Amino acid sequence: MSGRRLEVVDDDALSCTPLSREALSEHEAVDVARVFAALSDPVRLRLLSLVASGDEVCSCDLEGPLGKSQPTVSHHTRVLVEAGLIQGERRGRWVWWRAVPERLAQAAAILAP
Amino acid sequence: MSGRRLEVVDDDALSCTPLSREALSEHEAVDVARVFAALSDPVRLRLLSLVASGDEVCSCDLEGPLGKSQPTVSHHTRVLVEAGLIQGERRGRWVWWRAVPERLAQAAAILAP
DNA sequence: CCGATACATCGATGCCTGTCAATAGGAGTT
DNA sequence: AACTCCTATTGACAGGCATCGATGTATCGG
Incomplete structure (x- = not known):
């Protein structure tokens, strides 16, 4: 099974209203x-920084730097996949990871307008 | 002692280089x-959203909404104080809390350029 | 088909954290 | 001083999480 995507399935809404705008509901929180x-x-x-700063990174290139x-x-x-922050794609034996900039931007938008 | 500040003492540097720029050092991480x-x-x-969306909030107004x-x-x-995200000021019997927008912006800047 | 490689899963372990009852501390009021 | 109100701290408990060795699963090469 080659080229299969490994990505988050659940809702990726992430209410983008900044914290300073209005109080979060219990569910949103x-x-x-x-x-x-x-x-x-x-x-x-x-x-995440290793994946996000490169274009694509293989898992085998992570163990070393991370120790x-x-x-x-x-x-x-x-x-990180379940949080929607990275996605993985299996190509042959390796899984190649890349960041999901939109998701990072969503999280950032909650902190600062 | 009235009007004493309760705020975080330690370094609030928080390396503001975005994750997508370069890999974080172990210490920065x-x-x-x-x-x-x-x-x-x-x-x-x-x-935090209760504090940040209002101007100042008393602790006594937090227990209820938070349950x-x-x-x-x-x-x-x-x-939250130790993370530098809020500050508290004691006035009389109450402590009034307010958010630290700069700190929120710092954290946001790490996620998105 | 068989071995090697890359990744995922399981089980166990030790540490960290959220929660609350009880208690202590500090500030105003009478 | 004594009392009351608000907040911080302590102690204890349960649940969650990071870590790794062992094992399972899938893919490629010979």
């Missing part, structure tokens, strides 16, 4: 918190 | 992760 939780780990931030085991890297990529 | 960790809880996000006990609210305000 849970959604937004999920994204920031994905960004709340140093290893994931560095992983983490393969299962740990796989865990973190999964969290 | 830890700093940035701390801020996002403060934003990774639904209760704290709603607390949490007083110690829990106090815990969350503390986390």
Whole structure:
């Protein structure tokens, strides 16, 4: 099965109203918190910056710079995918990761108008 | 002692280079992760939105909307203060909270150029 | 088909965090 | 001083999370 996409399935609405605009509903807060939780780990931030600063990055090029085991890297990529922050595409044996700039912009828009 | 400030003391540098620019160092990642960790809880996000959308908010006006006990609210305000996202000022018996827009903008700038 | 490679999943472990009851601290009021 | 109100801290508990070794799954080359 080549070229299959690995991307987030669930709703990617992410109410884009800035925090300073009006109070978040309980439901919105849970959604937004999920994204920031994905960004709340140093290893994931560095992983994301590696992916976002390059065009496409293979998982095998992540273990080294991150200094983490393969299962740990796989865990973190999964969290970032579920948050909609990165997408992965399997080509042959490798999975190539790339960032989702729109999602990063959404999260940023919530913090600052 | 009236009018005393309650604000974060530690370094508020928060390397403002966007994730898509260059890879974060290990140290930078830890700093940035701390801020996002403060934003990774639904209760704290709603607390922050309540504070940021109003001009100043008293703690006594937070317990109700948040539906949490007083110690829990106090815990969350503390986390937000340590992340530099809000500041508190004691006036008489009440503490008045307000957001720190610059800090929110810093965090947003890391996510999107 | 068989071995090697790349990634995902599982199970276990240790640490961190959200929550609240109880208690302490601090500031105004009488 | 004594009392009351608001907030911070402590202690304890439950749940969540990061990490890694072991194992499973899929793909390519010989």
